[in-house]
Amino acid sequence: MRIVTQQEFGGPAVLSVVEAPVPRPLPTEVLVRVRAVGLNPLEARLRAGESPMLGRPPFVLGWDVSGVVEQSLTWRFRPGDEVFGMSLFPRAAEAYAEYVAVPALHLARKPASLSHVEAAALPIVGLTAWQGLVDLARVAAGDRVLIHAGGGGVGHVAIQIAKAAGAHVITTVGADKREFVEALGADEVMDYRSGDFAESLRDVDIVLDTVGAGIAERSLRVLRRGGHLITATAEDDAAVIAHAEAAGVRFSGIAVDPDPVALRGLVDLAERGALRVHVEETFPLERAADAHRALDHGHRRGKLVLTV
Template identity: 40%
Template structure:
């Protein structure tokens, strides 16, 4: 590997038990070698997502699958430069700038100076997009895309309510829905009203002071990024033929059961890597139709502080680690 890296050592984040941000350690390890169908990426940006802190605490489906594989390097969102390609990789070569949702849900590995990825998980990063910012795109943007267009089948002219429109998934979903020609309503705090208005959202509902069920009715789609009682309450805004897609996995069964009891449609979902979807998203970014909002960039060594900020909630857009 010496042709690709100055040495065969790299810094990476690991945790050997579930717990608070203090379990996150930055340590040295060997740079991995790409296997068949894999590439080695020199990581620039690693996006952070709610699943990262939930998994670190031992919550949710990913935690169940990794608990016997600790110590583990977290991180599913990656952008950087290909430095080596394994056998049978024909689509990518060293020097290519790529992004993707990698190692999901059991592999992880993005919070590191170097990461392995399946070549077919990756998309080429638009030229104008810097690679730290690109690291914030894949998981949140794919979640928004698959929820809107696969699960909810959102169409032009439909009315959609996005719960938590200013967050990572939310701010992508708002822009995708607008691009598709939908009428977009979003909940947010008053501090994020202007941010969403600038993205083009038609109506912003301040969730501290207003009950969505009092404001909205007859909607075609609700994208629930909060879950629990908030998701259940939003069912009252749907038309008889409308659909709610709930993203937080911990409360998905609850929300779906409530919908069934009301004679309405609701679905839970789990994001999956899809380079074709990611290519379409990259095109929208390249054309200037979708913007990525980064609230804060943390160096790799400050991953614990980044997790604290992530877990506190109310992040506008995205947080990302600079792994260079």
């Protein structure tokens, strides 16, 4: 089979397509013939050596997959089943490949309403948004929810999850993404380039931050007492945690993990027509380096996906 690997840290050019043996699934795993692979900003940082999570190269990137079960060593799936999910995170899942062995509990049946490309774009961003808003914050009807970067991967899914729960959704985006997030259901849209959300917002119940750059601490100013700050970027920031406690605000740092219950929750929303996944651009597997150049550029609407 073909895989995308790298022998050193660096820019997108370090990614190359080579031949490798097809993996053998272990008991409770399935072998998936990959149809599409979702790309995430973390993978660009790993490629460049900005995170030690996978150690030093050589390694194969990727966690988000959608495809067809080729071989099954579990009762949960049969050959021919269309599945999707996030495998083994944060350990290497080696998803930039034509085949991948995946624990069955890290997969769900692909909803018919999503293509393989759309399904591959969903797991990491969808699970991050679900675990933050549903599992941690218990988002409910009437809540005022601020979602930073609502036009991005996590943000555009988070808007839809919060709206499905009946929340009033506020989001920060660039002016060029206003119509995009309004179409997803955002009730209030703030241009982060022309205004300061921390000066104009108050009495927010829940904030979801996946941006960093001081956004988590500034968000404490807009939360009501007893509100909930959820951040994927400052989860170990002692100063933010201390300031949240002093302000009477709940603080949760989130690091996404495989979650079959949440994955089925996302499937339910998609099947009810309450969740759609926006894929800005696709690239064939052999153009993984070009896909990473686009990933490095940032400021995407939704997601980028490799097709296999």
